Every structure is written in C-alpha cells, then in structure tokens.
Amino acid sequence: MNTLPLSLDAVEALRARTPGAETTVHFNHAGASLPSAATLEAIRSQLWREATLGPMEAGAVGREQAERARRLAARLLNADPAEIALTTGNSPGWGAAFAALEPLRAGDRILVGRHEWGGNLAAMRMAAKRAGASIAVIPCDETGRADPAALDAMMDERVRLVALTWLPANGGLVNPAAAIGAVARRHGVPYFIDAAQAVGQLPVDVAELGCDVLVGAGRKALRGPRGTGLLYVRRDFLSRLSPAIVDTRSAPLGPDGEPLLRDDAARFESAEAALALHCGLANALAEALETGIxxxxxxxxxxxxxxxxxxxxxxxxxxxxxxxxxSGLVAFNLAALDAGQVQARLAQRGIAIVSNGVAYTPLDMAARGLTQVARASVSYLTADHEIEQLLDGVRALAS
Incomplete structure (x- = not known):
C-alpha cells in the first residue's frame, strides 16, 4: 500500500485516467464519486465476455474477480477475507445484518448516534415497534460528536445494540467510532458501524474500531460502481447472525436436504450476483490501496x-x-436561498453539489433546527480550479 503524499503531478495523472474529471465539476463524491477508466473497462470487459461467451459461461472470470475484491477489501479494513461479504450497497448490507440479529423483545433498547442514517433508523424503528422495544439517542459532546462517556452511562442489561454512523451524510463531522466501540466491548453489546462515507476516505481498521459489523459503499470514496458494497462481520460474531433470506450460495442443501449455512460472511451473499460490477469493484479497491488511504x-x-x-x-x-x-463532506446554507435552489443554480454553471433534507439524518437535523443543507463533498481528485469555480458560483448567488 502506498504511503507517500499525493503530489500535484500524481493528482493530475489520476484525473487524466478519470473521464468525468474532464466533463463535470463534481462536488458530490459523497453521493457517488467518479470511476476511473480502468474501473469502467473492468466492468465492460466482463459484460463483453458475458455477451460473447454466454453470461453463465463467462462466470469463472467474474467469480475470480469477486474473490479478488473480497481479498482487497479485507486488506483495506484489516480483516480476514472470510469476514467480508460483497453486497449490492450500503443499506442492503446493514439491513441484512440487522435482520439477522436475534429478534428484539419487549423492553429491549437500541442506542444510536444522533447522526444515524435515516434508512438504518427506519429498519430499527420498525423492528422496535413490532417488539415493544425502544430506541434512545446517545448524547453529543460540546463539539457535536457522539459522547462515549454518555453512552457508558446509558448502558444496562436491556441494551441489545449500539449503532453509529461514523461520518454523517449531512456534514463533515467524524464521530469517535473507536471510543464508542470500546464502551460497547466493555459491556458486551453488539456494535454496528455505518461506514458508507468512511471506507475509501480515511483509514479503517475493524480491530481498532472494535465493531461486530461494519458496512461500506462501493460508489462513494472508493470510486467503484453503484450497486456494490462491503459487509464486514467479525468472525466470532457470525454465529449470532441468522440471515433472513438464503439461497444456494448462502445455505446450500446438504445430503439430508437440510440447509448448510455458510460459516463465513458470504452467508449474506446471493447466487444472483452482478459479476461485472464485482470486477469494477475489484479494480476500484486495488486503485485505492495503490494510491494509499x-x-x-x-x-x-x-x-x-x-x-x-x-x-x-x-x-x-x-x-x-x-x-x-x-471529513470531506462540507455542509453550508446560504441566507438568501434554500439548499435546493443553491443546488439547481450551481448546476446551471456545470457544478454538481446536493441538497440534503431531514430524511438523511432526521435526529441530527431536528436537534439542530435544520430542514435542509447544501453539501459539497470533495475527493482527492478535486483540483484547485474546481474549488475556485465553486466559490465563484456561491459568491455570485450570495450577491
């Protein structure tokens, strides 16, 4: 793995190998970043093999690249390949792991960070409502981060899960994920990390974080294809998870006709896999490791x-x-315009940002009295002239 700083020449070389860098001023890398030409070619090559050899017949190369992606992801997260499942995205991976937990019971509690992703909250609230369980929010410290000391004070025998979104979708805060993990470990409570924005943007060491489950997205900082994601499940925790849906890959039938649930994280994978996307993901992971996290x-x-x-x-x-x-997510608002208008008017200048509403991080937005934010998210590909174009555009809107 490269550990050298990125020189301007190196950045220019990376941009030259990224088609979108020539056609858009992209500040939505936290939504989906720009893939390299090599990642696109890895996808195209597998699709061509499927078209010319037959989709099933071309599967051998695709499966080989999927296993390469698994090994590379394990290197990236400091995990074992058997602890990695390849998923169709961040939310599917998180939801599958959550649904595989032992069912909640009346009186159980889930503790979440204030910045939790809205999709995760939806899954937890539905499960809690069915069971008569409850969800409580970990208080923040004076800087706005989830407070490990406050979490420690909330722990009791009813807590069944601690869930944290490490890097929230609505701004640049970075939660103290390892410190939260230390509290969860001390109390023996399962700990899930949503690392959608973290994987590929900053170093991720699952051993240091102390998490039982961690999920990441291929399309964000990793610059992989949409429709891909990573699910890490700690080996010693795997036996506590029983997937809600299985098939011939995750639980093939044995000689007696009974399902044999896999003893690795691939128990969360499906036989129906988009191998072309896995080829692209493998290339994106290799490029991230070569560039150096x-x-x-x-x-x-x-x-x-x-x-x-x-x-x-x-x-x-x-x-x-x-x-x-x-993090590289920069949230702001402009007094004269709502965030949607800022996004639309910058788009007229060829500059891509997003406007995030309450649904993305409902607890945090409510706590801060926000209904929307404009978000400009950067990449290591972002060039000085792009920063100037964005600033000029915002200045024009402000005036």
Missing part, C-alpha cells in the same frame, strides 16, 4: 479545510460542519 485522507482533509475556510468568508454563507476531526 493515508495519502487520500491527507489530501481530502486539506481540500475540505480550504473550502470551509473560504466559504465562511462569503457574506450570507453559514458553514454547518461540527466536530473536531472532519
């Missing part, structure tokens, strides 16, 4: 710091990011 993190942090500082200097702009350590 430490170097990626350092460059993203420097770019995001600059963007926050210069946005804050524009009259009428409020930068909304909390925390101490921050």
């Amino acid at each position: 430490g170097a990626i993190r350092a460059r993203i942090d420097a770019i995001a710091r600059r963007l926050r500082e210069q946005l804050a200097e524009i009259p009428g702009v409020s930068v909304l990011d909390l925390g101490v350590e921050r």
Whole structure:
C-alpha cells in the first residue's frame, strides 16, 4: 500500500485516467464519486465476455474477480477475507445484518448516534415497534460528536445494540467510532458501524474500531460502481447472525436436504450476483490501496479545510460542519436561498453539489433546527480550479 503524499503531478495523472474529471465539476463524491477508466473497462470487459461467451459461461472470470475484491477489501479494513461479504450497497448490507440479529423483545433498547442514517433508523424503528422495544439517542459532546462517556452511562442489561454512523451524510463531522466501540466491548453489546462515507476516505481498521459489523459503499470514496458494497462481520460474531433470506450460495442443501449455512460472511451473499460490477469493484479497491488511504485522507482533509475556510468568508454563507476531526463532506446554507435552489443554480454553471433534507439524518437535523443543507463533498481528485469555480458560483448567488 502506498504511503507517500499525493503530489500535484500524481493528482493530475489520476484525473487524466478519470473521464468525468474532464466533463463535470463534481462536488458530490459523497453521493457517488467518479470511476476511473480502468474501473469502467473492468466492468465492460466482463459484460463483453458475458455477451460473447454466454453470461453463465463467462462466470469463472467474474467469480475470480469477486474473490479478488473480497481479498482487497479485507486488506483495506484489516480483516480476514472470510469476514467480508460483497453486497449490492450500503443499506442492503446493514439491513441484512440487522435482520439477522436475534429478534428484539419487549423492553429491549437500541442506542444510536444522533447522526444515524435515516434508512438504518427506519429498519430499527420498525423492528422496535413490532417488539415493544425502544430506541434512545446517545448524547453529543460540546463539539457535536457522539459522547462515549454518555453512552457508558446509558448502558444496562436491556441494551441489545449500539449503532453509529461514523461520518454523517449531512456534514463533515467524524464521530469517535473507536471510543464508542470500546464502551460497547466493555459491556458486551453488539456494535454496528455505518461506514458508507468512511471506507475509501480515511483509514479503517475493524480491530481498532472494535465493531461486530461494519458496512461500506462501493460508489462513494472508493470510486467503484453503484450497486456494490462491503459487509464486514467479525468472525466470532457470525454465529449470532441468522440471515433472513438464503439461497444456494448462502445455505446450500446438504445430503439430508437440510440447509448448510455458510460459516463465513458470504452467508449474506446471493447466487444472483452482478459479476461485472464485482470486477469494477475489484479494480476500484486495488486503485485505492495503490494510491494509499493515508495519502487520500491527507489530501481530502486539506481540500475540505480550504473550502470551509473560504466559504465562511462569503457574506450570507453559514458553514454547518461540527466536530473536531472532519471529513470531506462540507455542509453550508446560504441566507438568501434554500439548499435546493443553491443546488439547481450551481448546476446551471456545470457544478454538481446536493441538497440534503431531514430524511438523511432526521435526529441530527431536528436537534439542530435544520430542514435542509447544501453539501459539497470533495475527493482527492478535486483540483484547485474546481474549488475556485465553486466559490465563484456561491459568491455570485450570495450577491
């Protein structure tokens, strides 16, 4: 894995191998980043093999690349390949692991960070309502991060799960995931991390985090294809998870006709896999490891710091990011326009950002009195001239 800083020449070389860098000013890398030409070619090549050899007959190469993706993901997360499942996305992976837990009972409690992804909350609330269980929010410290000490005080024999979104979707805060994990481990409570925005953006070490389950998305900082994701399940925790849906890959029938549930994380995989996307994911993982996650993190942090500082200097702009350590997601609002209007008017200038509503992080948005935010998310590919174009566009809207 490369640990050298990213030089400007290296960034330019990466941009030259990324078709979208020439056609769009992209500040929605947290939604879906720009894939490299090599990732696109890996997908195309598998599709061509399927078209010319037959989809099933071309499966051998696709399966080989899927296993390569599994090994590379294990390196990226400091895990064992047997602890990695390839999924169709972040939410499907998280939802499958949550549904595989022992059913909740009346009086059980789930503890969540205030910044939890809305999709995860929906799954938890439905399960809690059916069982007569409850969901409580871990208080934040003075910087806006989930507070490990407050979590420790909330722990009792009724707590069945601690869930944390590490990097929230609505801004640049980075939660203290390892410190939260230390509390969960001390109390012997299962710990799920939603690392959708973290994987590929900053170093992820599942042993250091102390998590039982962690999920990530292929399409975000990893620059992989949409429709791909990673699910890590700690080996010693796997026996506590019984998938709600199985098939001939996850639980093939044995000689006696009974299902044999796999003893690795692939018990969460389906026989119906998009192997072309797995080929693309394998290439994207290899590129991330070659570039170096430490170097990626350092460059993203420097770019995001600059963007926050210069946005804050524009009259009428409020930068909304909390925390101490921050990610490449930069949230702001403009006094004269709602976030949707900011997104639309920047799009007219060829600049892509997003506007996030309450549904993304409902607990945090409600706690902060926000109904929407404009979000500009950067990548290690982001160039100086793109920052200037975005700032010029916001200045024009503010005036």
